[in-house]
Amino acid sequence: MLLFFILGLLVHFVFFGSIFDIYFTSPLVHGMTPQFTPLPPPAKRLVLFVADGLRADALYEFDENGNPRAPFIRNIIMHEGSWGISHTRVPTESRPGHVALIAGFYEDVSAVAKGWKENPVGFDSLINESKYTWSWGSPDILTMFAKGIDTNGHAHRPTSREYKDNIKIVDDGIKEIVSMLEHFYGNDGKTAFIFTSDHGMTDWGFHGAGHPSETLTPFVTWGAGIKYPQKVSVQKFDDAFLKEWKLENWKRQDIHQGILPIDYLNNTDLFRAESMFTNAMQILEQFKVKMTQKKEAILPFFFTPFKLLSESKQLNILRKARSYIKQRKYDEAVSLCKELIHLALKGLSYYHTYDRFFLGVNVVLGFVGWTSYASLLIIKSHSNLTRGVSKEVKKPSHLLACSFIALGVLVAFFLLIQDCPWTYYIYCLLPIPIWYAVLREFGVIQDFVLFVLTFPPSQLVAYLFIFTLGIEVLVLSFFYRYTLTAGLVAFACWPFITQLRTQAKSISLSWIFFSLLLAVFPLMPVVGRKPDIFLVMGAGLLVLLLSLCVVTSLLKRKDHFINEELLLHLVQMLSIVLSMYVVYTTHDSLLKKQGLPVFNQIISWITLASSFVLPLLSPTRLFERLFSILLSSMSAYLLLSTGYEALFPLVLSCLMFVWIQVEQETLRQPSVSYKQKVTSLQFTCSPDITQFRQLYLDDVRRAFFLVFFLVTAFFGTGNIASINSFDLASVYCFLTVFSPFMMGALMMWKILIPFVLVMCAFEAVQLTTQLSSKRLFLMVLIISDIMALHFFFLVKDDGSWLDIGTSISHYVIVMSMTIVLVFLNGLAHLLTTKKLELCGKPKSHLI
Incomplete structure (x- = not known):
């Protein structure tokens, strides 16, 4: 029984670990050719304000006296910049939120096994693409982004007076910093400002999951290269919040991570098209590197390319997009670039999950085999279900043992020539001894079947x-x-x-x-x-x-x-x-x-x-x-x-x-x-x-x-x-x-x-x-x-x-x-x- 328990523990550890090789490997790709927009940027510097744990409704709403909770930000929305809702993704924690903000993609799923605190993953971001970067805040912010409004919300909850008064303090702080920066740079009009949050918070003071109060965060931007406020009669996003916030006549533009939000840009149509073309080229480069890596790791006759984005189709889309830009058909070029981004992202997912079916089949075989073996052990040693039925134990034939050994050698050779990770050997070879142990008990299987047949x-x-x-x-x-x-x-x-x-x-x-x-x-x-x-x-x-x-x-x-x-x-x-x-x-x-x-x-x-x-x-x-x-x-x-x-x-x-x-x-x-x-x-x-x-x-x-x-x-x-x-x-x-x-x-x-x-x-x-x-x-x-x-x-x-x-x-x-x-x-x-x-x-x- 002790040996069975130890083996069972080992098998379950393998089965548990398999999901991280099958579902949670890192999708990040390295080694791409850098892509640049050929036109000069409208801003020389970017100032990013992140209010930790700030909910969208808490910022945009009015207080009990009918006054804005954040008067400076309200003034920006109505007179200087653009606004909307930033849709974050879970876990609504500080580190993943900041990764999305400065790198433009959602958290690396492989980090789910490592926690959300300080697990650096190599990726491209605003910080290492900038000439200089300065960061201000408490020591906790600079290391793990753990304090500010966030702690206030945990202690007093977002509906409390303390949390809402904290918003006014944040608003005053932003006003002071903006004034200082503009004075320092002589009001040269080359600074872009963004105010947002990494995540929100529930009414009961939690964050980390997917409640709307956690995933809907404010997004306000103004300054160089940003559109001025736009008045509209009909909003794309029709919900009760707009009237409550008294912003139903000011165009709301929601954003998601990964794709350039060109509707925020106050620049020429040429700049918008060129920027989207560069964005598409960046993602296409990732697709190409991912495809090459997978192709080199698989035997040629087993490789199946992603058919929706062949090399000829890539060239055709890029050629057409470049032609549209030359013909000043900028909207058509932007639309074509978005199509290319969509296909490239699907292709990245295809190659990232290429081995999933193969590994999944092997794990399922192991699961079913182990469950069958445990059932046979119960029937054989701990039950009376086969009482009265012959239980003569037959020794397994040498042919059966040799067959399973040969199968194991064949599987190992197949994995070896494809240069598979060592964990693949475990997932693929483990079912072999398990099923050998099951088939050794063929006599018990036979007896149990005969017992079952006695039931109506x-x-x-x-x-x-x-x-x-x-x-x-x-x-x-x-x-x-x-x-x-x-x-x-x-x-x-x-x-x-x-x-x-x-x-x-x-x-x-x-x-x-x-x-x-x-x-x-x-x-x-x-x-x-x-x-x-x-x-x-x-x-x-x-x-x-x-x-x-x-x-x-x-x-x-x-x-x-x-x-x-x-x-x-x-x-x-x-x-x-x-x-x-x-x-x-x-x-x-x-x-x-x-x-x-x-x-x-x-x-x-x-x-x-x-x-x-x-x-x-x-x-x-x-x-x-x-x-x-x-x-x-x-x-x-x-x-x-x-x-x-x-x-x-x-x-x-x-x-x-x-x-x-x-x-x-x-x-x-x-x-x-x-x-x-x-x-x-x-x-x-x-x-x-x-x-x-x-x-x-x-x-x-x-x-x-x-x-x-x-x-x-x-x-x-x-x-x-x-x-x-x-x-x-x-x-x-x-x-x-x-x-x-x-x-x-x-x-x-x-x-x-x-x-x-x-x-x-x-x-x-x-x-x-x-x-x-x-x-x-x-x-x-x-x-x-x-x-x-x-x-x-x-x-x-x-x-x-x-x-x-x-x-x-x-x-x-x-x-x-x-x-x-x-x-x-x-x-x-x-x-x-x-x-x-x-x-x-x-x-x-x-x-």
């Missing part, structure tokens, strides 16, 4: 349909959270097709009620929700009410250790009360701009630390330990909640406890009543492995339930695939000074709490059903690998960076699900089985 065709089709539908629901839930609601509704209907509705009517009703109640959460909004402290208070009151019921039941017991348990429950109830107090008073203090009270901060950290220890003081009886874990988790979760999500762990835990009861009922022995069985259960550090049983077909359902509940914990109240789904206000009981690492750690613990509750419940399920966690993980591995195969095809390297980053996050989540399960299982095992003794000696509990 209709029943077999029904099983396959339900399993496939379940997998698809899990996959869709990563994109559409409400599919979890559909799944939970289906769970609620499950007792009606089993014996549970007659065998355990009250348990069935509880299962239906809590499944439907939990189904509400995925329908709630993920981002942009406003804080609702009363819901947090309500969640705390419900936990206290539940605790009172438990305390009442404890008082009815007559064992010798009632005082110890009662005291622990009272301490945990006090912790809940303190959490509610801290949340309420902190929210009130922040509304009054009085900051985070020190007392509240101390209580918050103590509560968080104690939540790890208090459960270990409770008895290891199933109900008492699980309830103690819930109380401690809720005390910490309340401090990290801002609204309805505070109710989520409580409802989830109720459903988990019902699940334990349901699974006990499915395996109940006729001679033992349920009540007797539940009171006799205790978590133990060293379970008796002789009690573990082989896997049954029903265990596939249990594994699926576990995966489904974990995915529900992922997306029940938020989307952990996007950092943009979280509200910074959720950590304000612990700290209010912006600290990405500390805030990230607190948010991560908030995410993990529902997972821990699910895994602790499953510890009880394993205990009641005598199910080995190792065997369970094999089934979870298969389910997660099938999901991973889906997400492998859904990985994106184009479109918005939100789509790209989310697709990678989904793939990473399912690829690492089994590893995370091992970690969570260990944590749950610690929380459920370990017992701390305050008196220093162990005690035996009386039942």
